[in-house]
Structure formats: structure tokens, C-alpha cells
Amino acid sequence: SVEASIPEPQRAAWKKYQTRPFTNTEQFEREVVRHVETTLARSMFNCDETAAYAAASLAFRDRLITEWNRTQQRQTFADGKRVYYLSLEFLMGRALDNAMLNVGLKNVAQQGLTDLGFRIEDVIEQEHDAALGNGGLGRLAACFLDSLASLNFAAWGYGLRYRYGIFKQEIIDGYQVEVPDYWLDFNPWEFPRHDIVVDIQFYGNVRKYQDSQGKQISLWDGGEIVKAVAYDVPIPGFETSTTNNLRLWSSKAASGEFDFQKFNSGDYESSVADQQRAETISAVLYPNDNLDRGKELRLKQQYFWVAASLYDIVRRFKKSKRAWKEFPDQVAIQLNDTHPTLAIVELQRILVDLEGLDWDEAWAIVSNTFGYTNHTVLPEALEKWSVPLFQNLLPRHLQIIYDINLFFLQSVERTFPKERDLLARVSIIEESSPKMIRMAYLAIVGSHKVNGVAELHSDLIKTTIFKDFVRIFGPDKFTNVTNGITPRRWLHQANPRLSELIASKIGGLGFLKDLTLLSELEKYADDKEFKKEWQEIKYANKVRLARHIKSTTGITVNPAALFDVQVKRMHEYKRQQMNIFGVIHRYLTIKAMTPEERKKLTPRVSIFGGKAAPGYWMAKTIIHLINNVGAVVNNDKDVGDLLKVVFVEDYNVSKAEIIIPASDVSEHISTAGTEASGTSNMKFVLNGGLIIGTCDGANIEITREIGESNIFLFGNLAEDVEDLRHAHNYGSYTLDPALARVFDEIKKGTFGDAAAFSALTGSIEDHGDYYLVSDDFHSYVQTQALVDEAYKNQDEWISKSITSVARMGFFSSDRCINEYAESIWNVEPQSPEQAEAGAGVA
Numbered sequence: 001s002v003e004a005s006i007p008e009p010q011r012a013a014w015k016k017y018q019t020r021p022f023t024n025t026e027q028f029e030r031e032v033v034r035h036v037e038t039t040l041a042r043s044m045f046n047c048d049e050t051a052a053y054a055a056a057s058l059a060f061r062d063r064l065i066t067e068w069n070r071t072q073q074r075q076t077f078a079d080g081k082r083v084y085y086l087s088l089e090f091l092m093g094r095a096l097d098n099a100m101l102n103v104g105l106k107n108v109a110q111q112g113l114t115d116l117g118f119r120i121e122d123v124i125e126q127e128h129d130a131a132l133g134n135g136g137l138g139r140l141a142a143c144f145l146d147s148l149a150s151l152n153f154a155a156w157g158y159g160l161r162y163r164y165g166i167f168k169q170e171i172i173d174g175y176q177v178e179v180p181d182y183w184l185d186f187n188p189w190e191f192p193r194h195d196i197v198v199d200i201q202f203y204g205n206v207r208k209y210q211d212s213q214g215k216q217i218s219l220w221d222g223g224e225i226v227k228a229v230a231y232d233v234p235i236p237g238f239e240t241s242t243t244n245n246l247r248l249w250s251s252k253a254a255s256g257e258f259d260f261q262k263f264n265s266g267d268y269e270s271s272v273a274d275q276q277r278a279e280t281i282s283a284v285l286y287p288n289d290n291l292d293r294g295k296e297l298r299l300k301q302q303y304f305w306v307a308a309s310l311y312d313i314v315r316r317f318k319k320s321k322r323a324w325k326e327f328p329d330q331v332a333i334q335l336n337d338t339h340p341t342l343a344i345v346e347l348q349r350i351l352v353d354l355e356g357l358d359w360d361e362a363w364a365i366v367s368n369t370f371g372y373t374n375h376t377v378l379p380e381a382l383e384k385w386s387v388p389l390f391q392n393l394l395p396r397h398l399q400i401i402y403d404i405n406l407f408f409l410q411s412v413e414r415t416f417p418k419e420r421d422l423l424a425r426v427s428i429i430e431e432s433s434p435k436m437i438r439m440a441y442l443a444i445v446g447s448h449k450v451n452g453v454a455e456l457h458s459d460l461i462k463t464t465i466f467k468d469f470v471r472i473f474g475p476d477k478f479t480n481v482t483n484g485i486t487p488r489r490w491l492h493q494a495n496p497r498l499s500e501l502i503a504s505k506i507g508g509l510g511f512l513k514d515l516t517l518l519s520e521l522e523k524y525a526d527d528k529e530f531k532k533e534w535q536e537i538k539y540a541n542k543v544r545l546a547r548h549i550k551s552t553t554g555i556t557v558n559p560a561a562l563f564d565v566q567v568k569r570m571h572e573y574k575r576q577q578m579n580i581f582g583v584i585h586r587y588l589t590i591k592a593m594t595p596e597e598r599k600k601l602t603p604r605v606s607i608f609g610g611k612a613a614p615g616y617w618m619a620k621t622i623i624h625l626i627n628n629v630g631a632v633v634n635n636d637k638d639v640g641d642l643l644k645v646v647f648v649e650d651y652n653v654s655k656a657e658i659i660i661p662a663s664d665v666s667e668h669i670s671t672a673g674t675e676a677s678g679t680s681n682m683k684f685v686l687n688g689g690l691i692i693g694t695c696d697g698a699n700i701e702i703t704r705e706i707g708e709s710n711i712f713l714f715g716n717l718a719e720d721v722e723d724l725r726h727a728h729n730y731g732s733y734t735l736d737p738a739l740a741r742v743f744d745e746i747k748k749g750t751f752g753d754a755a756a757f758s759a760l761t762g763s764i765e766d767h768g769d770y771y772l773v774s775d776d777f778h779s780y781v782q783t784q785a786l787v788d789e790a791y792k793n794q795d796e797w798i799s800k801s802i803t804s805v806a807r808m809g810f811f812s813s814d815r816c817i818n819e820y821a822e823s824i825w826n827v828e829p830q831s832p833e834q835a836e837a838g839a840g841v842a
């Protein structure tokens with residue numbers, strides 16, 4: 001076993017002083033005080049909430065790292081297949097609350113902090129979100145890490161340690177302003193591994209020569225070296241000692257602080273510049289969601305991260321002394337979108353150029369190792385790299401891509417002779433000027449499975465963007481794994497009262513590990529007492545959100561009103577513009593009513609939140625319009641409580657934890673066929689909110705699970721979108737009359753300078769209405785009226801809410817991870833108890 005390598009006496013000494021993680025309040029308090037007094041060099045007289053947060057986190061951090069160590073030892077000893085999840089984004093949010101709940105010691109911490117004079121909620125609030133992601137894709141990666149650990153899979157995440165995460169959003173005079181998110185001042189959750197450093201090469205040249213056996217060798221040399229330093233973040237599973245690893249790479253100049261040679265020869269400035277250039281690689285997260293901009297620094301980030309991760313993975317494999325052909329039995333690498341696709345090329349390079357394998361032998365290993373997940377069909381989001389740019393940065397990789405493409409096209413030609421158009425269509429190289437590398441095609445060719453993230457989306461990729469590849473590789477290569485969310489964070493942590501209420505009825509918290517157990521709730525859907533408690537919890541969550549809104553925006557909202565929420569990245573395809581046009585329509589309707597008519601209305605609070613990419617002008621215009629509409633509506637005496645419009649600044653994971661449990665209705669209203677899945681839709685329903693939405697992404701499967709009578713669906717179907725667009729461009733176009741009235745009001749200047757919004761209204765009435773806002777507006781407004789009516793019958797509304805929650809079992813990320821494990825990775829979990837019995841680890 002692992003321990004056999006250490007002689008008995010030393011082993012005894014180690015054992016005797018082995019760290020024993022705290023398990024009770026007294027031990028926790030001792031740890032907190034020790035950290036305050038020594039690690040933080042403070043005392044009880046100057047321990048504020050920040051220091052209490054720091055000390056409590058350090059206490060939990062110590063606990064996690066001991067379990068982390070044991071888990072890694074166990075997994076090394078077991079020597080089974082590992083999963084590596086490569087993602088440029090991990091949108092983790094806060095760690096302390098999650099750690100406390102996952103290790104089952106929040107009560108202990110609560111009591112301990114109380115004894116020391118603090119409120120646990122205030123302490124938790126001190127933490128800065130780890131916001132290394134844009135939106136759904138990054139948050140999905142975070143949910144997957146939670147499930148992988150909770151299910152006892154041996155799995156590592158690999159990402160970049162950005163110094164700046166997604167920017168902070170401020171709203172000034174109704175406009176979005178971006179503020180840098182420097183989050184690393186104090187981060188107790190990461191462990192720098194200054195001993196794990198990988199040299200990463202860029203630029204340079206390729207030399208070809210023959211070795212002594214006459215074999216062609218390609219050597220990539222020259223160029224520059226940047227160092228990748230590992231930082232490890234422990235990922236605790238829920239109610240298991242398994243603690244997995246998220247390894248994030250940080251860039252550093254190869255010459256250390258700076259180049260002393262240059263410094264001594266008087267070239268101080270350029271030595272500093274070299275260092276800064278190296279550190280720039282991991283400096284900032286690109287803030288675009290569903291958009292590819294093809295910048296060189298982004299390509300550098302991708303290669304830097306992928307090369308460091310593969311070096312690490314290959315090094316770990318080599319320690320096992322197995323034959324190369326066993327690599328895919330030991331290693332599964334999942335590509336979160338095309339961002340890590342270079343890993344395919346890099347592994348082929350390692351095997352052929354550095355390890356001397358034959359091309360075909362290497363390629364069989366590579367293509368059996370990778371799986372690729374697609375997250376979008378939007379053309380502007382599909383990654384492409386300019387060949388000249390790529391050639392300069394990664395000359396050897398370009399040659400390998402050309403070879404991959406050549407062999408691929410040759411095989412296509414053999415199977416489909418005389419289909420010249422097909423070859424051009426599926427080529428990894430697009431023959432444009434400049435030529436472009438199509439990363440999705442490379443990912444498909446180099447993986448053994450390709451999956452979409454919801455049923456509709458997986459069907460769409462097979463019939464549209466990847467249609468030719470289904471013919472070439474057969475349909476079995478393409479599969480669906482519908483997204484999921486972790487019920488630990490999105491129910492238990494975000495909505496503790498609801499979680500406890502559910503637990504009290506269905507025999508404890510077991511549903512947090514097997515979400516299908518929620519079905520037991522269905523028999524309470526008509527239970528009067530239970531419904532009252534259910535409603536009370538929703539109300540309390542709304543009161544909490546109302547308080548947050550008051551303190552951040554100054555707007556007073558009535559918690560008894562219907563809370564209608566749309567929080568997600570700002571994007572035309574997500575159609576926040578349709579929502580705000582609907583709000584304007586409602587406002588105009590109210591204004592035209594008599595006081596008597598107004599009395600019958602359902603008061604509503606329209607809550608928006610979300611960041612716009614800094615360069616996405618139209619998205620910023622939508623934010624501006626929302627804020628301007630709010631300024632008018634919220635101050636109109638005729639309207640009062642009947643309508644309020646709120647834009648919540650800086651929407652992020654920890655805001656989501658407040659907002660989602662407080663929603664009555666949330667909006668998931670993308671143009672059909674554009675939202676690959678959506679995951680917040682699942683979070684809202686799991687927290688007892690109803691949905692108004694289109695037949696898009698996971699909304700469709702949510703409807704299948706919870707039933708059509710529990711969701712407000714509207715709008716055109718994906719299958720009709722193409723024809724409608726065609727009709728806009730080639731037929732006669734008439735704006736929906738209600739929408740036309742809304743536009744007239746905007747143009748009159750009711751919501752500020754009309755010119756500010758002309759591009760927005762113009763994109764609909766003059767430029768083809770690509771997202772079908774006008775086509776769907778009528779059914780949207782009608783469906784909102786149904787929502788108003790339904791909300792008046794609270795009794796029925798609450799039954800719908802309970803029934804829906806009871807039927808959400810399918811949408812756990814645990815189910816989702818088990819599907820990946822079975823149909824893509826071919827791995828099985830290993831329970832710590834079982835492993836320890838085998839390994840003799842005490």
C-alpha cells in the first residue's frame with residue numbers, strides 16, 4: 001500500500017501527529033481563534049467580520065485539504081481511470097457556505113461563530129465570488145465538479161487562474177459601467193503549488209530531419225517560454241469524504257522576476273515588459289458569452305492552459321508505467337465547448353514528436369480519449385482561428401492540424417467518392433481569406449463522442465451545423481446529455497427553509513443525493529397546512545429580495561406583488577428586449593384604465609439582471625432602456641404598486657442565490673432553437689417558481705417532466721423560425737400592432753432620448769427582426785395575461801408550484817454526470833470506504 005514505503009518508526013510518528021479535522025463546536029472555535037491570533041495576526045479586540053470570515057474559511061480549508069490529500073492518495077493507489085474536465089470557465093461563486101454544508105458542519109460553525117460574537121450570515125457575506133466564468137457554460141462546469149465529487153468519481157477540473165474574473169457591473173445614469181474584478185487579495189481556497197511548474201512554448205520554428213533509422217522527425221524550437229504554475233482548489237463532495245481537485249494555471253515569466261541579463265545591461269524596461277507579457281496570459285477572463293472574437297491573446301490562453309494540463313495528465317499516466325495504448329483506459333478528457341480543442345492536437349504532438357509513436361497509433365489513442373460538448377448553434381459563437389495568426393503562434397500545431405485534416409478528408413473521399421462539395425463543407429480548414437480553422441470540426445474529428453446539452457439542441461446540431469458529420473461518422477457518435485444543476489447549492493444552500501420543509505415531509509435530506517426522491521412531495525400538493533408553509537417560505541424569500549432591492553437601488557417593492565424575474569447574460573437571442581417591450585405595453589395599458597379597472601389587476605414587479613459583453617452595443621442599449629423605463633414607471637403616481645421595474649446591478653452567483661428563491665415567475669423566452677439548454681430555468685422551478693417560456697432548450701424537457709399545465713409556454717416553434725425569417729426578408733413585413741404602439745411611445749421620448757433606442761427598434765422594424773420579437777409578441781402578451789389570472793388563484797398556484805418541484809428529479813447534475821460516466825467516459829465511481837478497506841488507509 002501507499003504506507004509501506006515509509007519505515008515503521010517514522011510512520012508511527014506521522015500517524016501520531018496526523019491532522020484530525022475538527023468535528024465539534026469546541027474544536028472549530030479553537031481553530032478559528034488560532035487562525036485569528038496566528039495566521040491573521042489579530043486579536044479578539046480587532047476581529048471584525050472580514051477577519052471572522054478569513055479565520056472560519058481557513059478552519060474549513062484546513063479540513064478540506066486533509067480530505068483532499070487522503071482522496072488523492074486513495075485515487076493514486078486505486079490507479080483507475082480518471083476524468084479530466086477541461087473548461088476555460090468555472091463560475092464557482094462563494095465557497096465557505098458550500099464547504100460547510102457539504103462536509104455537514106454548518107450547524108457546528110453557526111454555533112461556534114455565535115459563541116465568538118458573530119452572525120453566520122454576515123460572515124458568509126464577506127466572501128468575494130469566484131467569478132471565473134461568463135454564464136451558463138461556466139456555471140455548468142461548477143455544478144459538474146460538485147456532482148463528480150459527491151458521486152465519488154476520480155475527476156479533476158483544469159482551468160485558468162484569471163487574476164480578473166468577469167467584470168463587476170455598475171449602473172450609472174442607466175448605463176452599464178464595467179469595473180475590474182480583482183478577486184485574489186485574500187483567497188483561502190487555493191493552494192499555490194510552486195513545485196508544479198510547466199514550461200510552455202510559443203512562436204518559433206519547425207525543423208524537419210531524419211533520425212538514425214531514417215524516420216522523419218519534426219522539432220519545434222526557438223520562440224519563447226512562459227511558465228505555468230499550478231494552483232489547486234479543493235472540491236468537497238456532499239456527505240462524502242471525497243475531495244477532488246480543480247487545478248488552475250497561472251502564467252509567469254520564464255526568467256523569474258525579470259531578466260537580470262537585460263537588467264544589468266541597462267535594458268530594465270524591456271525586462272519588465274517581458275515579465276508583464278507573460279503574466280498577461282492569465283490576467284483576464286474574456287467577457288463574451290456566446291461570441292467568438294478571434295483575438296491572439298485568447299489563443300495564447302487556450303494553448304497555455306491546454307499544454308500545461310496535458311503535460312500534467314501525461315506525467316501522471318507515465319508514473320503508472322503502462323503502455324501508451326492503455327491511455328484511453330486510464331484517461332477520459334471532456335472538452336467543455338471548443339475552447340480546449342487544441343488538447344487534441346497537443347496530445348497528438350506529444351505522442352508523435354516527443355514519444356515517437358506512429359501517427360495512426362497515436363491518433364487512435366487521441367480520438368479515444370476525448371469527448372466534446374457543444375453548447376451553441378449560434379454562428380457568431382462557433383470558434384474559428386485565422387491560419388496566419390495560428391501559424392505564427394503555434395507553427396507545429398498547424399502542421400499537425402493540416403495532417404489531421406488530410407487523413408480525415410482522404411477517408412471521407414474513400415467513403416463518398418465524387419462528392420467534392422462534401423469535402424469542402426467538412427474540411428477543418430475553411431478556404432476563405434484568410435483561411436480559417438474550424439475548431440468545432442476539429443473537435444468532432446478528434447473525439448469519440450459529441451454531445452449537445454438538451455434534446456432539442458442535440459437534435460438541431462445533428463440536422464443543421466454538424467449534419468455532414470453524422471453521415472460520415474454515423475449517428476452513434478452524436479448523443480444528448482441534458483444539463484443539470486446541483487441541488488446542494490441551488491436548493492439546500494440557496495433556500496435552506498424550503499429544503500428543510502421538504503426534508504421534514506419526505507424522510508430527511510436524502511433527496512439532495514437522489515433528487516428523484518422529490519416525487520414523494522407530490523402527495524402534499526393539496527395539503528392545506530403544507531401549502532401554507534410553502535407559501536410562507538416563498539414570501540419570506542421575497543421579503544429578503546425586496547430588502548436587497550431597497551438597499552441597492554432605493555426602489556420599494558411590495559413582496560405581495562407577483563415577482564417576475566429575468567436574470568441571465570444580456571443577449572438579443574435571450575430577448576430581454578421583448579420582456580421590456582411587454583412591460584411598456586403593460587404600463588400603457590394601466591395608464592389607459594379607470595381606477596376601477598386598475599383594482600382588478602395583479603400587481604407585478606419586473607426584475608431584470610445580467611451583464612452585457614462590454615463590446616455588445618445592442619445588449620447595452622437594452623439595459624439602458626430597462627433602466628429608463630424603470631425611472632418613468634416607478635415614479636408614476638397613476639401606477640403605484642401595480643408595476644415596478646427593477647434592474648439588479650451585477651448579477652452573479654451569489655445574487656442568484658437570493659433572487660432565484662424569491663421568484664414567482666421567471667422568463668426563459670429565447671427565440672426557439674437558439675438557447676442550447678438554459679440551466680437557470682431548472683433552478684427557478686426547483687425553488688417553486690413557475691416559468692413563462694418558449695419551446696426552446698431544456699424548457700421542452702422541463703415541460704415533459706412537470707406537465708404542460710404547470711408552465712406558461714408561448715411563441716413560434718424552432719421548426720418555423722427559418723421560414724419566418726425568410727418571410728421578413730422577402731415578403732411584406734408588418735409589425736405587431738401592440739408592439740407598434742410600444743415603439744411609438746419610445747419614439748415620442750417617453751423613456752428618454754428616442755435616438756438612444758432607434759437602433760434597437762430599428763433592428764426589429766427595419767432590419768429583418770432576426771430574433772422574431774414581433775412574431776412572438778402577441779402570444780407573449782397574451783400568455784402574460786394568463787399568468788396574471790393564474791396568480792389570483794393562489795391556492796391553485798401553490799399546488800402547481802409543489803407539483804413542479806416534486807417532478808424536477810431529472811434535472812440534477814448527478815443524473816447528468818452519471819450519463820456522461822456511462823455513455824462517454826466509461827468510468828465508475830469509487831466510494832472512499834470501499835477504497836480505504838482495499839488500500840489499508842486508516
Ligand code: T68
Pocket residue numbers: 134135136137138140288289290291292375376381453483675676677678679697
Ligand atoms: C451556454 N453557453 C448556453 N457560453 O448558452 C446555454 N460562449 O444554453 C447552456 O445552458 C449553457 O451554456 C450550459 O450548457 C455559454 O454560457 C459561454 O459562456 C461562452 C463563453 C465563451 C465563448 C462562448
